[in-house]
Amino acid sequence: MTVAVTADIVGSRQLADRDSAQRLLDDTIARVEHDYPVSLRALRPTVGDEQQGEFPTLESALASLLLLQLALPDGVECRFGVGVGAVGTVPSASGDLHDGPAWWAARTAIDTVHELQRRAVQTARIRVVAAAEEDAATHAAVALANAYLLARDQLVVSMNERTRRIAYGRCLGETQAHLAEVEGITQPAVSQALASAGAAAVIAGFALLQPHRD
Numbered sequence: 001m002t003v004a005v006t007a008d009i010v011g012s013r014q015l016a017d018r019d020s021a022q023r024l025l026d027d028t029i030a031r032v033e034h035d036y037p038v039s040l041r042a043l044r045p046t047v048g049d050e051q052q053g054e055f056p057t058l059e060s061a062l063a064s065l066l067l068l069q070l071a072l073p074d075g076v077e078c079r080f081g082v083g084v085g086a087v088g089t090v091p092s093a094s095g096d097l098h099d100g101p102a103w104w105a106a107r108t109a110i111d112t113v114h115e116l117q118r119r120a121v122q123t124a125r126i127r128v129v130a131a132a133e134e135d136a137a138t139h140a141a142v143a144l145a146n147a148y149l150l151a152r153d154q155l156v157v158s159m160n161e162r163t164r165r166i167a168y169g170r171c172l173g174e175t176q177a178h179l180a181e182v183e184g185i186t187q188p189a190v191s192q193a194l195a196s197a198g199a200a201a202v203i204a205g206f207a208l209l210q211p212h213r214d
Contacts, residue, residue: 001134002040002054002087003061004102006110009049010077010125018049021076025051028076032067035172039064041098051078052106054098058084058128058145063209065126066152066202070168074161078125079117081110084138085131101131121150123157152205155198166190167199171206 009021022045029051033042038060043053055061065080072078083106088099109129116124126149130142159167162183169179176194180187194200 001084001138002102003056003058004083004085004087004098004106005043005051005053005055005061005065006081006083006103006106007043007051007053007078008110010079022049024073024076025078028068028071028073032064032071036064036067043068052098052103054087054102058082058141059209059211062126062128062145062149063206066156066206066209067168067171069125069156070159070164070171072164077157079110079113080126081106081108081113082126082128083107083109083131084128084142085134101133105129105131123154124150125153125157148205152202155202159197159199163193163197163199166193167197167202170194170199170203 009025026045029043033039039053039055041054043051046052055064061082065082068078083102083104085101085105087102106129109127112127112129113124116127128142128145128149130138156164166179166183169182170176176187176190180190183190194203
């Protein structure tokens, strides 16, 4: 089983500087890959505003995508479709193409995010779909993940850029004192920013996604 991720840029056609947005996204993906190297194949551009990557587990994918959401600056947001299932390759003159149930599920997942945003859940950014042939336990885990993600996305989307930066640092183990120095603010101001945004829950959730955690 592999976890496939498809991403696109929210509102890419309305961006004033699409080239700059892509560079920011590429740089942010590279930063997350450096700080948290868990992917089998890092997110990379494919066609238009779409990115694709692969992860070894659902937990590693959700943790990495949270860091990416937190690290992106204002003005650049992504949607993510996460597919759980088998991955294969199809021979091509330009090299093997990644294909299979995980990728089909990822496409269904990102289409679902679009639909949620158009309807009742405008803050939705990530959705997980398991391939039909995955076992009942996997489908149950995916349902729980989606319940968690609806709440997590609500919190992250509501954060301002500074609070996201601080939450990113805290997820990776930086102290509040260090982050205060970096941001040029006091440690109590860091604590207040995290508390008022509900970031402590996001950070605790990130910790629970790490290996060897109960």
